[in-house]
Amino acid sequence: MSLIDAARRVREAAYAPYSGFKVGAAVRGASGAIYAGCNVENVAYPEGTCAEAGAIARMVAAGETVITEVCVISASAQPAPPCGGCRQKLAEFARSDTPVLLATLDGKSVTTTVGELLPGRFDVGHLGR
Known part of the structure; x- marks a missing residue:
């Protein structure tokens, strides 16, 4: 299964009864394995979980800590980028x-990089270690 197929498939499982905005994300770990996640809303809005966070959690739970590729898909008119928190x-x-890869259900896509999405990123170097 391709990364975009995994993201598209998991998007169908998203729990989005409030916004109706289902998102699927898939990341490829250094091993080549694909980990997918979908958004999960909550009536207490800040308590929801983004698709990217779900995919990352699955990857870490499987023992991996390196992402080599990312795909995010939604039904928006234009490819939707991750929120600020998910970029971090x-x-x-x-x-x-x-x-x-940012994609829509109708085939539009944009390819970018993590660095382009989050220039000047905060990392361990800022902790003085």
């Missing part, structure tokens, strides 16, 4: 040049 989450596990 992706940056925790991916290099700046890690490719990110």
